[in-house]
Amino acid sequence: MSAQEPVDVDALVDALYAGPLEEFVAARDAAAKRVAASGDRLGAARVKRLTKPTVAAWVANRVAREHPDDVAALAAIGDELRAATQDRDRGRIKGLDRLRRERTDALVHAVRAAGEVDGRPVSDAVLDRLAETLTAAVMDADAAAVVRAGRLSRALQHVGFGIVDEGGDPADVVRMRAAVPEAEGAAPAPADAAPAGEAPAEDDELAAADELAAAEREASEAAAEVDRLEARRDDAERRLREAEEAAAERARELARLEEELERLIARRAAAREEADGARSAQDAARAALAAVEDELDQAEERATAARRRRREARRRSS
Template sequence: MPADDQFDLDTAVDALYARPLDEFIAARDAAVRQATDNGDRLGAARVKRLRKPSVAAWVINQVAREHPDEIGALATLGDELRAATQDRDRARIRALDHLRRERTDALVRAVRESGEVGGRSVSSAVLDRMTETLTAAVMDPDAAAVVRAGRLSRALQHVGFGIVDEEGEEAELVELRPATSEAGGPEDAGEPEGEGRPRATGRSKAAVAPKAAASNRTGRSKPKEAPTADETDPAEADLVAAEHAVEETSARVDVLEARRDEIRERLRAADEVIERGEDEVERLDRELERLTAERDAASEALDDARETANEARTDLEALEDELDDAVERAAEARRRRREARGR
């Protein structure tokens, strides 16, 4: 097939993942027809198997297109982390892991503040999936390739020694097309068209294929297998096994140190909350003491005022009785005066 046809198909697939999510199925079918019309039956079959992305995967694909520099920086950071891990440079690992969190948080925060991607609102659950996927892109070069290509069908998670999708299933990170062998022919030669063997992702040709494509494929770059006894001597086989063990244990150390740093960060944040809480409790205790003293003083003043009011009320009642008597005596005196004048 002419190279231009392959490029056209690849361009169509890029456009497929860039479209609004609701248009994915129709655009995929159009790409299949295009490949078929160009005589690329194998490419058409592979495109046909591409799954419609989840909402989280679609959002991440659009973010990768809108922020290629930030995604590329995270992928480069992953390369540096792996180099530091191989060198067992723990100080460098800690610094790079801190930088990873900063860059990931910054990108997620930008999306959160925007509130939408491509006109679609972004939920907190999608932001969590985005954080997990960006972390996976740092930790795994194949995941980084797929994220940079913007061709995810499911968000990713890095767990221990592998990558799983947002459903907890082992992720398949594969190329859209088979790579060529050293002899120049396709490595899938001899396989039926439309059922090509998936390979580890490339930097710009990556896509996530459905799990139904093959049940025994992880899609990640497979670790180099130890030579058989027929190919090498026992000493070399022991060396290969030892190197493999070093890689695995170093990776485990990296994972545990990252978890330790995360727990330390949680502890630091909790300590800050505790310190602020204790300060606030002390302030409120002081305020409560002041208000209690004011309340007691006001209560005492109220009691005094009530006692004064009671005394005044008693005095008023006595005075009113005395006044009534005086009024009656005055009236009697006026009556006697009138009688005396009438005589």
Template sequence: MSPDAPVDVDTLLDELYALPLEQFVVARTAASKRIKASGDAVGAERVGRLPKPTVAAWVVNQVAREHPEEVAALVAIGDELRDATEDRDRSRITALDRLRRERAEALVGTVRKAGEVAGRAVSASAVDRLAETLTAAVMDPDAGAVVQAGRLSQALQHVGFGIVDEGGEPADVVTLHVVGDDGALGPARKGRRGSGSGKAGGGTKAGGDGSGAEPEPPEAEEPDPLAEAERAVEETAAEVDRLEAARDEADARAREASDAVGQVEDDLGRIEDELARLADERDEARARLEAARAAQDEAQSGLEAADDALEAAEERAAEARKARRAARRR
């Protein structure tokens, strides 16, 4: 069966990371199948193994899409900071760092004020992760590139020794992109070269003809190059089969773990959404409580005023009755 038409993998990835978080796993599987059907089995496998973004990473990805100019301006400050640091220009470093904080706080403040991103409520912890990731994007050029691409799987944080992910592990900030004329997917990575060694044979000894000279030993049998090559092929093929089996087993465990992580992240997302909803209900209930208490205070004041008026009226009635009795005696 001939492969389908080539797939624009880069566009497909942009669409994948722009989707609502709960649609990621299903869309990733569909994208992998489309790429495989186009004849790119390696690219399909890589896309199929892309980890589902955490809630915080998804928020960063959407912010990068909704505010591309602001994010690009922040990343550009990072380039200027590195130049100023190389020039040891302290005043420029101070000014740029102040500008970085102002722009990052403005963008984070916009998200915090909106309370949502792409229709999804954003928790305070996700906003904090957004701020940390934007700082990392300024401090590290690779982090800046992957943040601008909007394809993070975990939020980032800049620490003393570099960039780490949400688990505190060194972050892989290699940006996925399309490479090669065939559109195959792949991160830029360095390959390794193997080295081989050859074997050299020894020399021959002088022989004799029985006339006092040392007799010449029988000539060694020449090795069969074809047999040696076939044996080497069999040995390496067996090694490849063993490593492929081990790799498949590890891949299965990784997929199972990734699915488990995705499920927990979905659960966490639903819980965070529920917490946001309950927080709104709590704020509304507090407002109603304050209004009810104010009405209660007003009613109590009215009751006290009515009591005072009633007491005064009763005193006036008593005085009137007393005056009437006095008038009758006359």
């Protein structure tokens, strides 16, 4: 079977990192097969060993692709900071560092305000890693080139001795930079990167690629586990927010009912006083009625006696 037409491996890789995170592995395997079918064994091996990005790296890649000018501006601040540091210009360093924080915060805030990236919720932990990655792009020129390329598998962090990934392992950003095309306007690749046309022998490179692929698969499995745990954490955070909102609503309802209960208790106390007063008035009226009835009975007895005496007096006078 003859090989197919040559495939633009860089374009395929870009499409992989620009695509949905959950489709990365299937898309990568399909792309590797396509490159292999074209006869490019080295390119196929290169694609096959690409590691699925963590959620934080995927978000950083999307930010780099959707806000290329802002990320380029951050990289330019890094160049100016290094120049100011070399000149020991403290005022300039202070101003640039403030500008770095402002622009980094603005990018992170844009993602936070959206609440999601391509339909995937973004947690506070991922936003923190995004800020760390953008800061690394300012502090290190190689990290800047890698971040701008939008092909991160792990988020980056600048520490005192250099750049590490989100797991705390050293990140070889020099090698990573050599593997990505230079962004427009970026500084040239470091001189120790392998010049074009001086690649190692194909068999040696394939052997090294196989060894690296095994390590990358292990890292990919670990990253997938991190993704699963992050998804579980995001779900737990969502359920916690819902529970907190429900609890707050119940608390408001309870406060309203307790206020209503207090009002009803006060009304009951007043009604009891009124009822006691009414019973007292009733008892007084009943006593007054009994007294009047006694007087009436006595008056009737006197009237009866008077009528009897009148009859007797008439009888004697007749």
